[in-house]
Structures are given as C-alpha cells and as structure tokens.
Amino acid sequence: MNEIVGIAYILGDDISTDDIVPSYTLTMRDPREMAQFTLKFIDPNFSNDITGKNIIIAGENFGTGSSREEAVNVFKILGIKAIIAKSFARIYYRNLINNGIPGITLNWDETLFSSGDRIKIALHDGIISNISKKKKITFTKLPVFITCILEEGGVLKKLLKNG
Amino acid sequence: MNLTLAEKILLNHSRIDDICPGEFIECEIDLIMVHEQLGGRIHVEFEKLGLTKVWDPEKIFFILDHWIPAPTISAAQMHQDARNFARKYQFIHNYSDQLNQGICHQVLPELGFARPGMLIVGSDSHTTTYGAFNCLSTGIGATDVSVVFATGKLWFKVPESYKIALNGEFKKGVMAKDFILQYIGDISTKGAIYKSLEFHAAESLSMDSRMTISNMAVETGAKFGIFLPDARLEKWLKFHTKESYNAMKPDENALYEKTYNYDLSEITPIVAKPSSPGNIEKIENVEGLEIDQAFLGSCTNGRMEDLRIAAKIIKGKSVNRNTRLIITPASKRIYQQAIEEGLIEIFINAGAVVTHSTCGACIGGHLGVLASDEICISSTNRNFKGRMGAPSSQVYLASPATVVASALKGKIADPREVL
Known part of the structure; x- marks a missing residue:
C-alpha cells in the first residue's frame, strides 16, 4: 500500500455524492451497471474518460452530501486507487478509508497537477511525485490509525482478520 | 473538567478515561437506524463477514422511506433484499412493511427511540436530526453499518466543537429554516467539516425548529448538530417515551474552537x-x-x-x-x-x-x-x-x-x- 502509481484525473470543488451517484441509479442491483452512470450530470462521458486514469485529484469538500457508499464503490469499480482533494466531506472520507482507498488532503493548484499526469504517491513518506511535471509535493502523513485500516485493505478485512 | 457535549457523550460510550479532540477512539453504539440502504450495499457488505447473527437485534431501527410504496421494479427489489435481511437476522424494530409510518428521521423520535445522551448512527447523512433531542447522532456508510451490526462498536475521530448561541425569537414569516440556511451561507458548506455543532438555544425555540436545524447541520460538513436539554425537550419526551434517559450538558468552561451568536429576531427569509x-x-x-x-x-x-x-x-x-x-x-x-x-x-x-x-x-x-x-x-x-x-x-x-x-x-x- 505504501506506493501508488497512476494517472491523474482532475475534478473541481464541491463534487457531491449526488453528482457521483445520481439518486435514480441507487436502486440498481448491479454495481457495474451503476458505475456506468458515475458523474453523469457533471460529465456524460466520465465512465469512458476515466479509462486509463486511476488517481482522482479534486478540489474542496469532495464527496459532500449523502452517506451513500456507492459513491466510493463506483470509483473502486472504475479502478481508482487513491483520491487527493483540498478537503473531504466527513462521511465520504470514512467510506473511502473503510473501503481501503487512501484519501489525501492537499492544497494544490494547476501548476502542480493536470489531467493525464503520471503520479506516484509514497503514502508512508508523505510525498507525492508528479513524474510528468518533475515535481515533488509533501503532504501531512495519514494518522497510524488510518494507515492500519488501509494496510488491511479496508475495515471489514481488518475485522475479519483481527475479530 | 472542560468538556463539550460531543466529548462528554463520546467519553460515556468509550472505555477511555480522558478525551481530546483529534484522537481516534472506539465507542459503543446505543442505536443504529437503517433504511433502503440495507437493501443496497449494507446486506452485501455484511454477508462478507460470514456471521450468523447481528450484535443486538434490539438496537436496530429499520424502516423504508425513500421509495415507498415501490415505484419501480428495481426499488421493489431493493426493498425485498432489505426485508429478507431483516427477517434473517431477526430485527425487532422492523417497520419495513408499515409503509404508512413516514420518514425515518421523523418516525424514530416520534416512537421514542431518540433519547437524551444516546449515541445514534444511521445509514443516512441526515441522522444528525436527533441532535434536537440531545442525542449525539450522525450518518455513516454501508461498511460502517456492517461493522456496527457485527460488533456494536464504531471508530470515531473526536471532533472539535463550535458553540452556536441562539437568542431572541423569529419575526413573523421567518422560520428555523431561514436561520440554518443563513448559518450554512455564513460558514459555507465546508465550514464545519468534521466538527460538532453545539446549539445553545432559548427555550422558546420549538422542537420542530430544532429538528430542522439539527437536520441541516450536516450541510455545513458537521458531524453532529446537538442541542442542550431543557424544559421544552423534557415536555416533548413525556409525550413520546416512558424509557429513562441521561440528559447531558457541556461543562461550564468547555473549550470551543469557535463561538457564534445569532439574534433570531434579526434573521430574514x-x-x-x-x-x-x-x-x-x-x-x-x-x-x-x-x-x-x-x-x-x-x-x-x-x-x-x-x-x-x-x-x-x-x-x-x-x-x-x-x-x-x-x-x-x-x-x-x-x-x-x-x-x-x-x-x-x-x-x-x-x-x-x-x-x-x-x-x-x-x-x-x-x-x-x-x-x-x-x-x-x-x-x-x-x-x-x-x-x-x-x-x-x-x-x-x-x-x-x-x-x-x-x-x-x-x-x-x-x-x-x-x-
């Protein structure tokens, strides 16, 4: 889990869970079908555009709104390995960590990241390298409590292992 | 001691002796509310644990409210999955077939399940509503619900608290909704991420109004939106529950990260x-x-x-x-x-x-x-x-x-x- 390498995809501020998973898709039984509707209202082609990209870099208050964990699961299905945001909504952050996906809080601007950049995250060291832009950025390391959950691949796997 | 309401109630539900904002603790949950999400990701996640029972079927409140009666086949299917789960694990407080009960956050307090001092979680972000009844309550996702179903416990990051003093009374045509929209606008939808909002209101503020305010507390990013207990709450509880409860107040010198004062007579639509x-x-x-x-x-x-x-x-x-x-x-x-x-x-x-x-x-x-x-x-x-x-x-x-x-x-x- 320490090192995550991937391609960046940029999103804006205040992306809500309603944006990520519109309510009308919530009753779909097949999560893969639901994932096709990810961010449909923001970018109708998102589920295609995201192909080949696996690190989301977003603005403020990412995941604001409802508690629907589908808004984490669809990203998991689409192959997202980590989310970097200026700030996260509380429930969304928990849902990310509980599902074993690192959420990194970082104040960034356009000089640091663009869509398509190759990114390397060294989680334990608190360093993000933008390989495309040849830049290194430090972030506040995640608390040990959080990295322990991530190491196990999520809170349910941790529970299964440790009881 | 100098504890806020959130710190006091979290401490009461943990096995630690002292509490400090920012630390991660484990708490025992008094009640968990689940709705349609039980038929969404919750039953799928919980089954991964391979358990034959839930920790305490008495402490689960289950109601369907989002798509009732089912308007589509997919909603009906979701309801069926949820009901099957509730029957399999023998939920006691199962209102999934009483389709006329209403919306979870209204029905749960009406039936006396939200009592002062309780720690309540729910599969809905507006679970903060029970803060009106001096409950520490918040919304969680499907994985967290599965953890509570399995263990009755949940991890929390102890939040810093904002004190919001509400004085005066609304003028004609102005309501609690106007205040909470004003507050959300003032501090922004990310202004209280991970914080506990603690409302110190005058007794004249109705329970209905308090529910509106606690309900939308989450729109500031807050984790809790809790009111202090008072005679008005006592009166409400007399009509709605016979159970005992442990009303909680913050310490007099509790430490707040921020304090806000609102004169409700100055709020406009x-x-x-x-x-x-x-x-x-x-x-x-x-x-x-x-x-x-x-x-x-x-x-x-x-x-x-x-x-x-x-x-x-x-x-x-x-x-x-x-x-x-x-x-x-x-x-x-x-x-x-x-x-x-x-x-x-x-x-x-x-x-x-x-x-x-x-x-x-x-x-x-x-x-x-x-x-x-x-x-x-x-x-x-x-x-x-x-x-x-x-x-x-x-x-x-x-x-x-x-x-x-x-x-x-x-x-x-x-x-x-x-x-």
Whole structure:
C-alpha cells in the first residue's frame, strides 16, 4: 500500500455524492451497471474518460452530501486507487478509508497537477511525485490509525482478520 | 473538567478515561437506524463477514422511506433484499412493511427511540436530526453499518466543537429554516467539516425548529448538530417515551474552537439558489422568479409547525394556475394530526396535491420529479444538480412559509407579505 502509481484525473470543488451517484441509479442491483452512470450530470462521458486514469485529484469538500457508499464503490469499480482533494466531506472520507482507498488532503493548484499526469504517491513518506511535471509535493502523513485500516485493505478485512 | 457535549457523550460510550479532540477512539453504539440502504450495499457488505447473527437485534431501527410504496421494479427489489435481511437476522424494530409510518428521521423520535445522551448512527447523512433531542447522532456508510451490526462498536475521530448561541425569537414569516440556511451561507458548506455543532438555544425555540436545524447541520460538513436539554425537550419526551434517559450538558468552561451568536429576531427569509445549500440570497434578491413547482415536505420541513404556517398562508386562496404545489407530511402521525386540525382540507381546496409520507420528491425518486429546466422552490435540504429530477432542473431551498407563499404567486415570494 505504501506506493501508488497512476494517472491523474482532475475534478473541481464541491463534487457531491449526488453528482457521483445520481439518486435514480441507487436502486440498481448491479454495481457495474451503476458505475456506468458515475458523474453523469457533471460529465456524460466520465465512465469512458476515466479509462486509463486511476488517481482522482479534486478540489474542496469532495464527496459532500449523502452517506451513500456507492459513491466510493463506483470509483473502486472504475479502478481508482487513491483520491487527493483540498478537503473531504466527513462521511465520504470514512467510506473511502473503510473501503481501503487512501484519501489525501492537499492544497494544490494547476501548476502542480493536470489531467493525464503520471503520479506516484509514497503514502508512508508523505510525498507525492508528479513524474510528468518533475515535481515533488509533501503532504501531512495519514494518522497510524488510518494507515492500519488501509494496510488491511479496508475495515471489514481488518475485522475479519483481527475479530 | 472542560468538556463539550460531543466529548462528554463520546467519553460515556468509550472505555477511555480522558478525551481530546483529534484522537481516534472506539465507542459503543446505543442505536443504529437503517433504511433502503440495507437493501443496497449494507446486506452485501455484511454477508462478507460470514456471521450468523447481528450484535443486538434490539438496537436496530429499520424502516423504508425513500421509495415507498415501490415505484419501480428495481426499488421493489431493493426493498425485498432489505426485508429478507431483516427477517434473517431477526430485527425487532422492523417497520419495513408499515409503509404508512413516514420518514425515518421523523418516525424514530416520534416512537421514542431518540433519547437524551444516546449515541445514534444511521445509514443516512441526515441522522444528525436527533441532535434536537440531545442525542449525539450522525450518518455513516454501508461498511460502517456492517461493522456496527457485527460488533456494536464504531471508530470515531473526536471532533472539535463550535458553540452556536441562539437568542431572541423569529419575526413573523421567518422560520428555523431561514436561520440554518443563513448559518450554512455564513460558514459555507465546508465550514464545519468534521466538527460538532453545539446549539445553545432559548427555550422558546420549538422542537420542530430544532429538528430542522439539527437536520441541516450536516450541510455545513458537521458531524453532529446537538442541542442542550431543557424544559421544552423534557415536555416533548413525556409525550413520546416512558424509557429513562441521561440528559447531558457541556461543562461550564468547555473549550470551543469557535463561538457564534445569532439574534433570531434579526434573521430574514433566505433562499439557497442552485446548486448548493450554501449559495444563499436574501429573498428580496430572488423575489419574482417564476417557478414550475413548489414542494413542502421532507425530514427537514414536513412537521406540524411547517404545515400550520402553510395552511395559514394558503387558507381560502388558490395555488397559481401555472404552478403545482406538492405537500408531503413527514409522518403518518403528522398527516393524521393535520387531518384533525383541518389543514389537509385547506391544502386540497387550495389546489395542492397531498401525498403520503416519503422522501420521494426530495431525492427525485417519485411523487414530484422535475423535468428539464423546470424550477422548483422546495423546503428540502439539498439542491445539488439533478437532485429532484433532470440535471438541468433547478431547486431553490427555502422555508415552508416561503414555499407556500411562492406557490400562491407562481413565483418566488416573500412570506412576510402574505401573512
């Protein structure tokens, strides 16, 4: 889990869970079908555009709104390995960590990241390298409590292992 | 000690001796509320644990409210999965077949399940509503619900607290909704991420109003929105529960990260424009905008106080010919009381549609879905893009008084002018 390498995809501020998973898709039984509707209202082609990209870099208050964990699961299905945001909504952050996906809080601007950049995250060291832009950025390391959950691949796997 | 309400209640539910904001602790949960999400990801996640029972079937409150009665096959399927799970694990408080009960956040307190000092979690972000009853309550996702089902415990990061002192009384035509929209606008929808909002209100603030404020506390990003206990709460509890409880107050020298003071008599009608509850405007600046639909209902504003002021405004008048008004009481009990008080007849005579109690219209699920480019003024809590229907539809959030005043005129209107 320490090192995550991937391609960046940029999103804006205040992306809500309603944006990520519109309510009308919530009753779909097949999560893969639901994932096709990810961010449909923001970018109708998102589920295609995201192909080949696996690190989301977003603005403020990412995941604001409802508690629907589908808004984490669809990203998991689409192959997202980590989310970097200026700030996260509380429930969304928990849902990310509980599902074993690192959420990194970082104040960034356009000089640091663009869509398509190759990114390397060294989680334990608190360093993000933008390989495309040849830049290194430090972030506040995640608390040990959080990295322990991530190491196990999520809170349910941790529970299964440790009881 | 110098503890806030959140710190005190979390400490009471943990095995530690001292508590400090920022630390991670494990707490025992008094009650968990689940709704349709049980048939969504929760049952799928929980089954991964391979357990034959839940930790305590007495401490689970299960109700269906978002899509009831099921308007589509997929919703019906979701309900079936949820009901099957509840039967398999022998939930005691299972209201999934009592489709007329109402919206979870209204029904749970009405049935006496929200009592002071409790730590409650729920599969819905507006679980903060029970803060009105001096409960520490918050929304969680499906994985967290599965953990609680399995162990009865959950990890928490101890939040810093904001103290919000509410003094004075609302002027005519101004409601708790106007205050909470004002507050969300003042501090922004990310202004209290991971914080506990602690409301110190005057006894004159009604329980219905407190519920509206605690409900939308989450729209600031907050984890909790809890009120101090007082005589008004005591009175409410007498009518709703026979169980004992442990009302909690913060220490006198509790440490708050920020303190806010509001004189409620200075609050004026507020509208949140698309597509954020924090995008607020004074009514004067949006007045006159033509609307297609007005919606009064939801866990935020479908209570007696809301229906009474609506009836007062609309009695003997008619909804504008080019506008539709939909009214959804928040629960069966409220619906019945509104019938007894003659409010439903007033609404129907004025041309409103009165529906059974459900979350339907608020989430664009059913009973009031918007078409492309339609504009709706709504007493609900969120106006995100596509929230109530088509992605190009637009939702303006407002108080019940503003919603109904607008329905009369067919455009956004100031309730102070029609009261």
